[in-house]
Amino acid sequence: MQKNDQSKYQTPYHYYEELDNIDEEMLQLQFTDWSCIQHDKQKSQYDQNKKSDNINQFSNPTQFNQYQESNIKDQSKFQSQYNQGLQFKNKEQEQNEKMNEQKLLEIMVRFQKLIDQFNKNKKQNMSVVLIVGVTGSGKSTIFNFLSGADFIFNHKLELEVKNPSKNFSKMASGMNSITKEPNFYYNEFNNHLIIDFPGFQDTNGEQDQLLFELLFHKIVSLGPIKVIYVINNPLNSLPNRGSDLQEFINQFCLKGNIDIEKYNLFLNCYLENFSDIQLQNKIKEDLRAVNKLQSIDKILVLRKAQNNNELQNIFNYKQRQIVWKHIEQMQSIKIQSQKLPKSQMISDYLRNSITKTIEKYGIVLSEFFDNKFQQLSNLQNQTTIASMEKLLDLINKIDKESSFEWYTKYIQTCEQLAKSLSIQDDIVTRSNNFIQIFKYYSQFSNLIQGYDDLKILQIIAKDQLKNMNKLISQRLEILQTKEQLNMVITQQEENMIELNSIFENNIQEINSQIVQQDLKIKNYEQQIQQLQTQNKDRTSEIKLLSNQLEEQKKIKSALNQQQIQKEKQTQELVNKINDQSEQIKQMENRNLQLINLMNEQHQQQTTQMMNQIQNLQNREPQTIHHYHETTKWCQIF
Numbered sequence: 001m002q003k004n005d006q007s008k009y010q011t012p013y014h015y016y017e018e019l020d021n022i023d024e025e026m027l028q029l030q031f032t033d034w035s036c037i038q039h040d041k042q043k044s045q046y047d048q049n050k051k052s053d054n055i056n057q058f059s060n061p062t063q064f065n066q067y068q069e070s071n072i073k074d075q076s077k078f079q080s081q082y083n084q085g086l087q088f089k090n091k092e093q094e095q096n097e098k099m100n101e102q103k104l105l106e107i108m109v110r111f112q113k114l115i116d117q118f119n120k121n122k123k124q125n126m127s128v129v130l131i132v133g134v135t136g137s138g139k140s141t142i143f144n145f146l147s148g149a150d151f152i153f154n155h156k157l158e159l160e161v162k163n164p165s166k167n168f169s170k171m172a173s174g175m176n177s178i179t180k181e182p183n184f185y186y187n188e189f190n191n192h193l194i195i196d197f198p199g200f201q202d203t204n205g206e207q208d209q210l211l212f213e214l215l216f217h218k219i220v221s222l223g224p225i226k227v228i229y230v231i232n233n234p235l236n237s238l239p240n241r242g243s244d245l246q247e248f249i250n251q252f253c254l255k256g257n258i259d260i261e262k263y264n265l266f267l268n269c270y271l272e273n274f275s276d277i278q279l280q281n282k283i284k285e286d287l288r289a290v291n292k293l294q295s296i297d298k299i300l301v302l303r304k305a306q307n308n309n310e311l312q313n314i315f316n317y318k319q320r321q322i323v324w325k326h327i328e329q330m331q332s333i334k335i336q337s338q339k340l341p342k343s344q345m346i347s348d349y350l351r352n353s354i355t356k357t358i359e360k361y362g363i364v365l366s367e368f369f370d371n372k373f374q375q376l377s378n379l380q381n382q383t384t385i386a387s388m389e390k391l392l393d394l395i396n397k398i399d400k401e402s403s404f405e406w407y408t409k410y411i412q413t414c415e416q417l418a419k420s421l422s423i424q425d426d427i428v429t430r431s432n433n434f435i436q437i438f439k440y441y442s443q444f445s446n447l448i449q450g451y452d453d454l455k456i457l458q459i460i461a462k463d464q465l466k467n468m469n470k471l472i473s474q475r476l477e478i479l480q481t482k483e484q485l486n487m488v489i490t491q492q493e494e495n496m497i498e499l500n501s502i503f504e505n506n507i508q509e510i511n512s513q514i515v516q517q518d519l520k521i522k523n524y525e526q527q528i529q530q531l532q533t534q535n536k537d538r539t540s541e542i543k544l545l546s547n548q549l550e551e552q553k554k555i556k557s558a559l560n561q562q563q564i565q566k567e568k569q570t571q572e573l574v575n576k577i578n579d580q581s582e583q584i585k586q587m588e589n590r591n592l593q594l595i596n597l598m599n600e601q602h603q604q605q606t607t608q609m610m611n612q613i614q615n616l617q618n619r620e621p622q623t624i625h626h627y628h629e630t631t632k633w634c635q636i637f
Contacts, residue, residue, distance in 0.1 A: 133230035140169035143196035224332035262297035347450030
């Protein structure tokens with residue numbers, strides 16, 4: 001894969017996954033690869049053609065436009081094929097991940113059951129003996145012999161237990177594994193617990209192999225043990241130069257460790273004529289040749305019975321006690337596990353799940369704060385700030401805590417943040433299985449590569465945290481600014497309501513006085529009219545009344561002046577409020593620019609809010625109809 005192909009992957013996870021699974025995809029996802037390759041080739045060719053295109057090559061603009069439309073359609077077609085390929089691949093990958101997740105959950109249940117069984121058989125100051133070896137080495141035969149079993153030949157001249165019991169392990173000839181789970185036998189006379197352990201190279205599935213490895217490494221981590229490695233060794237030398245034994249020892253050989261751990265060999269089914277001592281010396285030479293003799297304590301020999309007499313001589317009570325005596329003399333060792341060869345299933349699951357979890361939480365929280373951050377309550381604001389402080393603290397501690405502890409806190413904090421914001425997404429509900437698996441297998445974190453990969457994934461999570469913190473901080477700052485503006489607007493509205501109330505009371509009082517004066521004027525006019533009608537000679541009285549009328553008009557004029565003055569004051573206050581509203585509008589415009597820079601998605605909502613404020617500010621007091629009618633009447637009079 002070329003470096004420039006990284007641009008087609010939207011997240012580090014997709015590119016990382018493509019690199020890791022490229023061989024598998026070439027075999028299993030041919031359609032996906034074909035779509036991706038074809039898309040890249042065609043897109044590259046399209047881009048080159050686009051650069052060399054020149055409108056002068058066409059006879060008219062119409063041909064050039066048709067050519068461009070054709071290229072756009074081709075590009076859309078290739079993009080659709082590419083997307084279909086990715087969708088097919090992602091769907092199949094998701095199904096595989098669910099299957100692996102279910103397998104890991106099943107292993108957890110079986111593992112816990114077996115560990116509980118081991119703890120049930122474990123006694124105080126007890127010696128634990130593990131009988132291990134590859135399939136067909138005879139582990140179960142030796143286990144049954146030590147457990148008290150007697151043997152006979154069946155019709156196929158194969159060994160079988162003479163006195164069957166559920167406590168004995170099943171035996172089979174050939175290379176097919178019968179021991180699917182460990183079997184336990186406690187010898188109360190010497191306080192030894194022997195365990196018939198399934199072979200690490202047995203013909204079981206990957207799921208069983210992982211279970212056996214986990215169980216073995218768990219048992220050896222609980223305290224000193226005695227390990228007996230059984231080899232089917234019919235000849236005078238180790239088969240395949242002891243390659244299986246070397247592989248087993250190398251799993252626990254700590255580089256630079258001066259103290260070499262001592263294991264024990266049990267050579268089974270020997271058929272040649274060497275004495276036990278001669279065979280042991282020959283095997284020691286073989287081990288010395290491969291530099292493994294220093295790792296071996298005792299070498300026991302069990303010959304293969306070819307008839308009933310040999311069967312009775314090899315598998316009898318006396319020989320059983322001799323073998324037990326050797327086992328009692330074996331050195332108990334403390335094994336420090338170095339790796340789990342079959343743990344790749346766990347590593348793949350952790351890597352994929354962790355990467356997707358980091359990516360998913362980033363997308364979910366980002367989308368939430370892009371679309372719904374203005375709907376947060378005060379309590380949610382406070383909870384969000386507290387969660388973000390925890391996330392920021394995690395950034396500062398990224399180099400101070402173990403990757404496992406750090407990532408556990410990261411997931412818990414993201415979950416708390418999502419729940420406090422009432423975010424409904426499958427990432428919150430589906431993470432239960434992942435957290436359960438993540439925590440349970442962490443007891444083997446030093447043996448599983450996937451937990452070491454957390455250090456790499458921390459870099460992605462750290463960048464995700466920084467982006468989320470920046471996004472949330474910006475949104476919270478906008479919310480705080482909006483809240484402050486709303487407080488100013490609310491205060492201005494309250495002030496305007498109070499002023500309007502005062503002005504309305506003043507105007508009502510003046511209008512009341514004007515009405516009273518109108519009534520007096522009307523009364524004087526009626527009296528004058530009556531006097532003029534009754535007696536035209538009563539000039540002096542009419543003059544007096546006329547003077548009184550003029551005086552009342554002056555009073556009314558003064559009241560009108562007061563009204564005009566009050567209206568002028570009202571207008572000045574309204575202008576002052578408008579000026580303040582204009583200042584608020586300017587502040588809101590500045591904040592609107594800030595919001596537009598951060599996210600264009602908020603423009604419509606902010607514009608609606610500004611329009612509502614503008615409508616509120618442009619309201620005018622109602623016109624007093626009584627005043628205009630009175631003024632008009634006085635002018636006519």
